[in-house]
Amino acid sequence: MSIEIDPSAQLAFRRPLTGVIKQTLSIRNTSQLPIAFKVKTTAPKQYCVRPNSGRVGPGQTLEVQVQMQAMKEDPPIDFKCKDKFLVQSVAITAEREQLASADLWPTVERDAKDQIREKKIRCVYLPPLEHEIGQIKEEEDEQQPQHPPSYSTSSFSSVTRVETAPEPVDEPAAVVPSLPSPIGAPVAGVSNVSNEAVVVLKHELEQAKDIIQNLRASNEKLQQEANSLRQRRTEPISAASTAPTMTAVQVKQPQGYPASYVAAAAFIAFIFAWLFF
Numbered sequence: 001m002s003i004e005i006d007p008s009a010q011l012a013f014r015r016p017l018t019g020v021i022k023q024t025l026s027i028r029n030t031s032q033l034p035i036a037f038k039v040k041t042t043a044p045k046q047y048c049v050r051p052n053s054g055r056v057g058p059g060q061t062l063e064v065q066v067q068m069q070a071m072k073e074d075p076p077i078d079f080k081c082k083d084k085f086l087v088q089s090v091a092i093t094a095e096r097e098q099l100a101s102a103d104l105w106p107t108v109e110r111d112a113k114d115q116i117r118e119k120k121i122r123c124v125y126l127p128p129l130e131h132e133i134g135q136i137k138e139e140e141d142e143q144q145p146q147h148p149p150s151y152s153t154s155s156f157s158s159v160t161r162v163e164t165a166p167e168p169v170d171e172p173a174a175v176v177p178s179l180p181s182p183i184g185a186p187v188a189g190v191s192n193v194s195n196e197a198v199v200v201l202k203h204e205l206e207q208a209k210d211i212i213q214n215l216r217a218s219n220e221k222l223q224q225e226a227n228s229l230r231q232r233r234t235e236p237i238s239a240a241s242t243a244p245t246m247t248a249v250q251v252k253q254p255q256g257y258p259a260s261y262v263a264a265a266a267f268i269a270f271i272f273a274w275l276f277f
Helices: 101-111 129-143 195-234 259-276
Strands: 003-006 010-014 021-029 035-041 047-050 053-056 061-068 084-091 117-126
Touching (some): 021 035, 021 084, 035 047, 035 101
Antiparallel strands (some): 003 021, 035 084
């Protein structure tokens, strides 16, 4: 039974520690049998591990997220962290396949405790990124010779060429200072920068690149939406306003009888009344 854990020796958390910091533990199963694992820590209130237990198939890799809770204030720069993680693993045989996940570890610890493999990983606090970069530059400047050779300014292309004057055979050749190495590459002669710190720097640079790409994509999307809104505002209004039309309605006034007809009718009625009444 064999597993590989990355990082294998220490888990680094970079200052400032006043915010939540996340790191990843990769567990890879290099055996032919599935493996059950369990992660423990000496400071369970300070760290959150997900998942803290599980199963890894043959040839597979599982990532465990370790989240460090925020501190009220940063500890002193010379403070040494004593927190540790313990990764326990055991092979899942055919007999153990029948056990429930809750009964697996109690049964193994009772009947086959000698088959449990353990790996300890200590926690370290790294200085701020700006402080570490400045320290590397200072150490590189100290390693530079006091009288560096002169560089020719003619015929420069995309690759800088260094030209030195010919020297006698008996004298030692001039030392050409090495160009500053990128942040992700190891720096020769720097003894107090560990390989783990370089790995952490690479990881943080990759995360920064992903954030920049996401911001660029969001910026392009916002510009497209702004252009769409501008086009909508500049479109002419196609709907033509129509004024209501008024239709004149002629109302005919009722026409009465002529006055002569009325006078004649009144006279006839008077005659009839005088004759018969």
